[in-house]
Amino acid sequence: xxxxxxxxxxxxxxxxxxxxxxxxxxxxxxxxxxxxxxxxxxxxxxxxxxxxxxxxxxxxxxxxxxxxxxxxxxxxxxxxxxxxxxxxxxxxxxxxxxxxxxxxxxxxxxxxxxxxxxxxxxxxxxxxxxxxxxxxxxxxxxxxxxxxxxxxxxxxxxxxxxxxxxxx
Numbered sequence: 727x728x729x730x731x732x733x734x735x736x737x738x739x740x741x742x743x744x745x746x747x748x749x750x751x752x753x754x755x756x757x758x759x760x761x762x763x764x765x766x767x768x769x770x771x772x773x774x775x776x777x778x779x780x781x782x783x784x785x786x787x788x789x790x791x792x793x794x795x796x797x798x799x800x801x802x803x804x805x806x807x808x809x810x811x812x813x814x815x816x817x818x819x820x821x822x823x824x825x826x827x828x829x830x831x832x833x834x835x836x837x838x839x840x841x842x843x844x845x846x847x848x849x850x851x852x853x854x855x856x857x858x859x860x861x862x863x864x865x866x867x868x869x870x871x872x873x874x875x876x877x878x879x880x881x882x883x884x885x886x887x888x889x890x891x892x893x894x
Contacts (some may be wrong), residue, residue: 791830833864
């Protein structure tokens with residue numbers, strides 16, 4: 727007589743938390759100001775302001791924008807602030823840094839607003855694999871937020887998880 731195969735994972739109280747489910751939808755764009763600098767290194771205010779005024783800011787409508795300078799130029803803080811003020815009516819979010827910095831800022835906002843009540847006193851597994859660009863920092867933010875209420879927190883998949891936290 728054959729024994730029936732039981733899916734213990736499906737029957738468990740384990741909750742899978744997938745950061746990919748919280749990925750903010752929208753186009754990501756990088757605005758590199760290197761070409762707005764004299765020889766790619768020197769910010770001349772008059773020329774820089776001219777580039778800012780002539781730029782088509784509507785191209786960033788409803789986009790998430792990372793501002794950066796890919797050369798080793800020293801950029802005064804007001805320059806990025808000026809660009810952010812021009813992007814404000816169009817972009818959903820603007821950060822100074824890389825695309826990963828942008829993704830981290832987006833997840834910070836999402837996770838700050840996350841209601842973790844459903845994880846109270848339950849075992850939670852934070853899914854490790856994703857097809858979207860979930861930054862490493864998002865996993866750190868998720869575990870610190872979820873462990874405030876969860877019975878335990880693990881990382882990976884139900885069949886091969888790594889324990890991270892267990893309430894005492």
